Amino acid sequence: CCGCCCCCSPSxxxxxxxxxxxxxxxxxxxxxxxxxxxxxxxxxxxxxMSGLRFTLTQLLLHGSKGAAQGGRSSSDSGxxxxxxxxxxxxxxxVLTPVMxxxxxxxxxxxxxxxxxxxxxxxxxxxxxxxITVLLILxxxxxxxxxxxxxxxxxxxxxx
Numbered sequence: 001c002c003g004c005c006c007c008c009s010p011s012x013x014x015x016x017x018x019x020x021x022x023x024x025x026x027x028x029x030x031x032x033x034x035x036x037x038x039x040x041x042x043x044x045x046x047x048x049m050s051g052l053r054f055t056l057t058q059l060l061l062h063g064s065k066g067a068a069q070g071g072r073s074s075s076d077s078g079x080x081x082x083x084x085x086x087x088x089x090x091x092x093x094v095l096t097p098v099m100x101x102x103x104x105x106x107x108x109x110x111x112x113x114x115x116x117x118x119x120x121x122x123x124x125x126x127x128x129x130x131i132t133v134l135l136i137l138x139x140x141x142x143x144x145x146x147x148x149x150x151x152x153x154x155x156x157x158x159x
Contacts, residue, residue, distance in 0.1 A: 021047075057095070058154055092147055 022044065029035060107113065117123055122132040 053095070053099075054150065054154075057150060092144070095147065 025040075025044070029040065121128065123129045
């Protein structure tokens with residue numbers, strides 16, 4: 001449950017758990033030399049968005065409440081499963097463009113890549129650029145595998 005009205009209702013217990021996590025993170029970074037409120041807010045927002053993404057993945061996997069209660073979803077015809085997606089690649093086909101465009105826009109707005117990249121030591125020569133691109137692709141592969149694992153966990157634990 002993410003607290004959004006589409007899958008369940010928020011509770012005081014859930015709010016308490018969130019408060020404990022937030023206060024724990026605040027205590028964790030309290031002794032740091034420089035506490036950046038903007039950075040902390042971004043990290044907390046990322047955490048919330050991760051929970052929302054997991055909830056939306058669950059909704060994509062299992063359809064609407066009507067499908068979960070025995071009704072038919074748009075893809076349920078002739079006795080097929082009410083699940084709108086049959087595999088992780090279909091879920092990624094829906095989620096990846098949204099996540100990529102959002103990340104690109106936020107990166108362009110906050111990092112000002114048009115000023116940083118030309119003078120960056122990571123792109124000042126072909127070998128450095130190749131290593132950088134390989135590291136980025138490695139991160140992309142890990143992200144893909146994480147979403148695939150999330151899909152698998154959702155399928156196994158929600159049946």
